[in-house]
Amino acid sequence: MTLDVKLGIKPGLAESWQQPDAKTVVFKLRRGVKFHDGTDFNAEAARFNFNRMKTEPKSVRKGEVASIDSVDVVDASTIKLNLKRPDAALLATLTDRAGMMVSPKVVQERGSELERNAKGAGTGPFEFVEWVKDDHILIKRNESYWNKQGGPYLDRIRYRPIPDDTVKLQSLQTGEIDVMDYVQPRDVAAVKADRNVVVVDVPSLADFAYQLNHMRPPFATRALRQAVALSLDLDQIVKGVWLNVGVPANGPIPPTSWAYDKSIPPIKRDLARARAKLAEGGQPNGFTFTMTTNNIPINVQEAEVIQAQLREAGITMKIKLADSATLIADGNNKNFEMISYQWSGRPDPDGNTYQFYKTTQGTSLNWSGISHPQIDALLDRTREVSSQAERRKLFSDLTKLLQEELPMVFIIHPIEPKAFSPKVQGYEPIPDGMMRFKDVWLQ
Amino acid sequence: MGRLVLRRLGSTVPVLLLVTAGVFLLLHLTPGDPIDVMMAESVDVTVKENLRRELGLDRPLYVQYATWMGRLLKADLGRSIRNGEPVIENVSRRLRPSLELALCAMAISLMIAFPLGIVCAVRRNTPIDRAGATFAVVGICMPNFLLALLLIFLFGVTLRWLPISGYTDPLDEPWNGLRSLALPAVTLGLALAAVVTRTLRSSLLEALAEDYVRTARAKGLSEWRVIWSHALKNALIPVVTVLGLQLGTLIGGAVITEYVFALPGVGRLVVDAVFARDYPLVQGVVLLIAVGFIVSNLIVDVLYGWIDPRIRSR
Numbered sequence: 001m002t003l004d005v006k007l008g009i010k011p012g013l014a015e016s017w018q019q020p021d022a023k024t025v026v027f028k029l030r031r032g033v034k035f036h037d038g039t040d041f042n043a044e045a046a047r048f049n050f051n052r053m054k055t056e057p058k059s060v061r062k063g064e065v066a067s068i069d070s071v072d073v074v075d076a077s078t079i080k081l082n083l084k085r086p087d088a089a090l091l092a093t094l095t096d097r098a099g100m101m102v103s104p105k106v107v108q109e110r111g112s113e114l115e116r117n118a119k120g121a122g123t124g125p126f127e128f129v130e131w132v133k134d135d136h137i138l139i140k141r142n143e144s145y146w147n148k149q150g151g152p153y154l155d156r157i158r159y160r161p162i163p164d165d166t167v168k169l170q171s172l173q174t175g176e177i178d179v180m181d182y183v184q185p186r187d188v189a190a191v192k193a194d195r196n197v198v199v200v201d202v203p204s205l206a207d208f209a210y211q212l213n214h215m216r217p218p219f220a221t222r223a224l225r226q227a228v229a230l231s232l233d234l235d236q237i238v239k240g241v242w243l244n245v246g247v248p249a250n251g252p253i254p255p256t257s258w259a260y261d262k263s264i265p266p267i268k269r270d271l272a273r274a275r276a277k278l279a280e281g282g283q284p285n286g287f288t289f290t291m292t293t294n295n296i297p298i299n300v301q302e303a304e305v306i307q308a309q310l311r312e313a314g315i316t317m318k319i320k321l322a323d324s325a326t327l328i329a330d331g332n333n334k335n336f337e338m339i340s341y342q343w344s345g346r347p348d349p350d351g352n353t354y355q356f357y358k359t360t361q362g363t364s365l366n367w368s369g370i371s372h373p374q375i376d377a378l379l380d381r382t383r384e385v386s387s388q389a390e391r392r393k394l395f396s397d398l399t400k401l402l403q404e405e406l407p408m409v410f411i412i413h414p415i416e417p418k419a420f421s422p423k424v425q426g427y428e429p430i431p432d433g434m435m436r437f438k439d440v441w442l443q
Numbered sequence: 444m445g446r447l448v449l450r451r452l453g454s455t456v457p458v459l460l461l462v463t464a465g466v467f468l469l470l471h472l473t474p475g476d477p478i479d480v481m482m483a484e485s486v487d488v489t490v491k492e493n494l495r496r497e498l499g500l501d502r503p504l505y506v507q508y509a510t511w512m513g514r515l516l517k518a519d520l521g522r523s524i525r526n527g528e529p530v531i532e533n534v535s536r537r538l539r540p541s542l543e544l545a546l547c548a549m550a551i552s553l554m555i556a557f558p559l560g561i562v563c564a565v566r567r568n569t570p571i572d573r574a575g576a577t578f579a580v581v582g583i584c585m586p587n588f589l590l591a592l593l594l595i596f597l598f599g600v601t602l603r604w605l606p607i608s609g610y611t612d613p614l615d616e617p618w619n620g621l622r623s624l625a626l627p628a629v630t631l632g633l634a635l636a637a638v639v640t641r642t643l644r645s646s647l648l649e650a651l652a653e654d655y656v657r658t659a660r661a662k663g664l665s666e667w668r669v670i671w672s673h674a675l676k677n678a679l680i681p682v683v684t685v686l687g688l689q690l691g692t693l694i695g696g697a698v699i700t701e702y703v704f705a706l707p708g709v710g711r712l713v714v715d716a717v718f719a720r721d722y723p724l725v726q727g728v729v730l731l732i733a734v735g736f737i738v739s740n741l742i743v744d745v746l747y748g749w750i751d752p753r754i755r756s757r
Contacts, residue, residue, distance in 0.1 A: 058494060063487040112527065133526075133536055134707035135610065162608050162705040166592060170600050171607050325475025325720045328483055344484070 001095045003430050007256060007347055009091050013041060013101060013123060022086035022386060029077045033146045035103035036127040037120030043073040048104040050081070064098040086384045088391060092348030096432070100124075125152035125438040136160045145438075151426075153441040169419070172197060178424050178442070181435060183417040185245040185298065191419055198420045202429040203256045205345025206416075207249055207352055209408040210291065210338050211331065215369040218289055219337060223281030225406040228338075229267045230274035231313035232306060238412055241302045245417060249410035251399035252343075252352040256413075256431040258388060259349040261396040266410070267403055274313045286314030292330055293340040295321040302411070303340075331367040339367065341408065347432055349395050354379050357398075357407055370407035451744060455737045462733045463515075466726055467508050470717075476500075477524045477720040498524060500722075511726065520730070521723035523716075530727035533712065540610050541708035544631065544700075545693035547624050549686065551632030552639055559636075560643030565670065567648065575640060582637025591630045591703040598626060608705035627704045631697055635689055642685050646678040653677075679750050687743030695732035 002012040014027040033041040050071045053061040067087035072080040083090070093099070102121045107114060114121065118128040125147070126139040137159040141152045160177065162168040165184050172180045173196055183191055183199060192199050212219040212228070219225050234248035248266040253259050278284055291306070293299045303319045310317050317338075322330065330336045345352055355364060358379050359371035375398065382394045402408075418435070420427065423443045430436065478491045478500070495501045499510060514521055520530035563575035599607035605625050613620025650656065651674050659669045698710035709728060716724040 057490070058497075059490065060482055060487075062490055115527070134712075160609060160705070163711070164608075164703045164705070167595060167608050167703055167705065170595060174600055174603060174607060176607055176609075323475070323718055324483070325477075325480045325718060326473070328479045329474040329476055332479060 001091060001099055003095045003347055003432055005428055005430055007258065007431060009095060012095075012099070013046075014094075014099075017091070019386065022384070023083040025081045025083070025090065026074070027079050027081070029079065030146060031077050033123055034144060035106070035120065035123055036142060037103050037106055039103050039105045041101060041103075041123050042076050043079045044076075045104050046079050046101060047071045047073050048107075049101045052107065053098060061098050064093050064096070086386070088383055088386050089346075089348035089350035092346070093351070095347055126154075126157060129156070134161070147438075150439040151441065152438050153426075154437060157437055172419055172421065175421060178421040179427075179435070180419040183419050185241075185243045188243060188245055188417050191417075196422065198422050198424070200418050200420065200427060200429050201245075202416045202418055202433075203254070203431045204414055204416045204433060205254050205256060205347065205352070205431055206343060206414050206433075207252045207254060207345060207410060208246075208340075208342045208412050208414060209249065209252070209410045211336075211341045211367045211408050212406060213334055213337050213339075213368060214371075214407065215334055216337070218281075218283070218287050221281045222405065223277045224283060224287065225409075226404075227274045227277035227281060227283075227313065228310065228315065229403075229406055229409045230270050230277060231310050231315060232267070232409065232411075233269040233309055234266050234411060236309070237302060237305055241298065241305055242412055242414065246412040246414035249413050251402050251410055252356065252408070253349045253395055253399060254345060254352070254413040254431075257349050257352075259392050259395040261392070261399060264396065264399050264403070269309075271313050278314065286316065288316040288318065289337040290318040290320050291338040291340075292320045292322055292327060292336045294327055294342075295323060299340060334367060334369060336367075338409075341367070344433060349391075350382060353395070353398060354383070357402065366407075368407035370405065372401075372405055375401055375405065447744065447748070448741065451737075451741050455734075458737065459730065459733055463512075463726060463730055464508070466729045467511070467722075468504075470720070470722055470725055471504055471507075473720070475720045477722065480719050481525060511723070515730075520727035523724040524721045525716075525719050525724070530724050533724060534709065534728055534731055537707055537709045537712045538694075539612065539614075540706050541694050541697065541701075541710065543613060543620075544624055544627055544697060544706065544708060545690060547621075547628035548631035548635060548693055548697075549690065551628055552635035555632070555636035556639035556643060560640045561647065561670065561675070563640065563644040564647035564651065565666075572644075575644070579637040579641045582633050582640075585634070587630055587634065587699045588703055590633065591626070591700060594626045594630060595703075608703075610704075610706045627697075627700050627706055630700050630704075631693060635693075638685060638689070639682060643678065643682050646681045647674060650674040650678040676750060680747060683743055683746050683750065687739045687746075690739040691732070691736035694735055695728075 001014055002010050004010050013030055013033060015030045016028045017025060019025050027046070029041070029043060029046060035041055035045075039045075050065060050068060053059050053065045054068065067083050067085055067090060069082045069084045072082065074080050101123060102114070106121045110117065116131065121128065123146070125142055125145045127142045129138040129140050131137045138156060140156045141154060145152060162171060162177075165187070168177075168180055169183070169187055169191065171177045173194065188199065191197050212225050214220055238244060238246055238248050247255060250261075250264045250266040255262070275284075278286060291303055293303050300319075300321065307317045307319060327339065331339055331341070343352060356366055357370055357372075357375050358366065359376050360366050378394055378398045378401070382391050382398070385391055385394070416433065418429070425441050425443050426439045428436065428439065478494050482491060492501075499507060511521065522529050523533055526533070559575050559578070563572045566572055595607050598605045606623055609623060611619040611623045613624065651670075653674075656669060656674055659673045660666075695709055695713070697708060698714050700706070701708040701711045709732065713725060713728045713732070716728065
């Protein structure tokens with residue numbers, strides 16, 4: 001399946017689907033589709049892919065297809081997924097990497113070589129040509145793409161890694177490249193003023209927040225978590241640090257999502273209440289804690305603004321700067337008091353919530369260690385009911401509860417601006433972060 | 444000469460042992476785990492555990508080090524955790540751009556430093572000498588990334604003479620390749636030229652004050668002959684030392700320049716590998732960089748002997 005700009009799920013290799021009951025999904029697959037190696041895409045190939053994701057020892061997709069118990073081939077173009085439990089997020093998950101099908105023949109012939117050479121493996125509008133390590137990936141138009149509406153128009157696309165943001169931008173401005181995947185907030189204003197460049201603000205699914213460690217003081221005390229949240233001025237952070245390239249967050253679900261409840265405001269700064277909460281938490285004169293964050297400019301700036309805002313409430317925050325690997329290790333080991341967490345987001349709100357707030361033992365993305373029966377119940381319920389209206393209501397209740405319990409303080413849902421040469425036409429900004437070039441052409 | 448080379452090679456073994464053990468220990472003492480970095484957005488603990496077991500990361504540190512050493516003795520540097528390819532392939536792919544960049548930068552620096560250093564020494568305390576000193580101070584003080592961005596702005600964005608980023612191998616496409624290396628080579632070359640100019644100036648001044656120079660002048664040799672055949676050769680020893688040390692730094696340590704110009708070199712490889720906690724890759728690259736330093740110093744020693752035969756016989 002694929003996504004449209006409103007995150008609606010559209011048919012792709014699956015032409016249609018239905019759910020006879022909460023634990024069964026039946027997919028009608030498109031006929032006549034061929035992989036780039038010329039073999040047929042059919043029910044047998046789809047089953048092969050699901051089984052590979054589930055059983056391959058090194059599969060990184062395993063978690064995404066965990067709810068699938070088995071896959072039956074009904075006929076050459078129909079498959080039936082039997083689920084272990086109801087999974088309302090499954091369809092959205094299949095718009096992402098878990099729904100991308102590869103040729104069984106290529107997998108069997110190439111084995112682990114596939115990750116370096118994907119020639120012939122896919123079904124998409126462009127096919128793999130070469131990957132010159134550290135230099136570029138080249139793909140070319142698939143002349144026999146099944147969807148004859150619109151593109152693919154481009155002959156070839158070359159992906160180049162350019163690590164320095166300034167140089168990347170200058171490469172675009174001078175025409176060395178045509179598309180740039182991300183513009184830093186600090187560059188957005190200048191780039192928008194440049195007539196040689198077109199900027200498209202792509203809303204994202206991301207939520208940028210700080211996890212608070214519930215397993216140790218000071219944030220084992222709810223009132224102290226609330227004191228921190230009430231001391232923060234999100235508008236100032238979004239305006240001053242992010243230069244308005246994003247919106248203040250009211251919770252983990254981004255405004256692009258159907259589940260976003262705009263009637264819930266982000267937590268407002270209220271220093272009087274923050275002081276009251278400090279007193280309630282047994283620290284009327286404030287307290288000291290350490291925040292761990294990534295050592296990159298925008299994170300450091302944000303940390304400094306937060307530090308200044310907390311100081312006005314009498315709270316002293318020390319800043320510990322770390323590289324990503326240290327940050328992840330500290331998070332997984334719960335070796336932090338407050339830690340930066342920047343989640344890229346998933347099309348279904350489940351991907352922004354369940355794994356962070358559901359009670360779990362051992363290592364998980366629930367770094368805060370929150371364990372709250374009501375939150376657990378709400379999260380389970382969102383997976384069981386399939387009506388979107390009902391799920392939206394559950395996610396609203398969850399957002400309100402998270403603002404009370406504060407496993408995280410939510411800061412911003414960033415926008416991901418992308419920049420184009422003016423000759424690039426037809427780009428559709430889909431908020432999941434993937435750039436699709438099927439209907440793009442050069443003027 | 445052969446004895447010198449052999450003796451030098453023998454003394455490198457403990458150096459390399461120390462380097463590998465040090466890097467191994469430092470890396471493993473740093474918090475962070477390669478598998479967690481690789482699968483940051485995945486929570487599947489069993490998949491991660493399987494990978495750790497397969498890669499031997501679950502075993503005690505001394506076992507891991509012993510295994511790595513054992514492989515090294517069989518000339519096997521292991522495989523990168525991140526991309527699964529042999530370390531040696533990762534490095535050799537990155538070595539060519541780095542070597543080409545280092546050689547171009549060195550050529551540029553010599554083209555600037557030799558004439559400038561000689562003129563400054565010969566015309567000591569004149570405006571030319573002071574201009575040379577100013578160039579040297581600016582060259583040494585100017586941070587790489589700033590110079591790089593200024594060059595990009597001037598030659599890439601404003602004049603559009605040269606590409607801004609990326610790498611083309613000069614051995615495949617000589618013209619485009621040299622164009623792609625021009626800005627980074629100048630970035631590195633200018634700073635090196637500054638150091639070499641100063642070194643050459645001071646050692647040449649010293650040589651020019653020696654008795655044999657006065658003798659040569661008394662014999663009626665032209666000033667040009669005095670400088671070229673008598674003073675310069677003796678003034679070269681410190682210059683060769685500086686160049687030898689810098690060659691190693693240029694190959695392994697041009698991280699910022701490689702980063703800015705998106706050049707796939709060794710410096711960036713090792714930094715990326717550290718951030719990914721790709722232990723075998725970091726160790727392999729550091730080992731090879733250390734070998735590179737040793738070899739370039741060995742070349743310097745051999746050159747000493749050629750420049751000054753007294754060193755050879757000692």
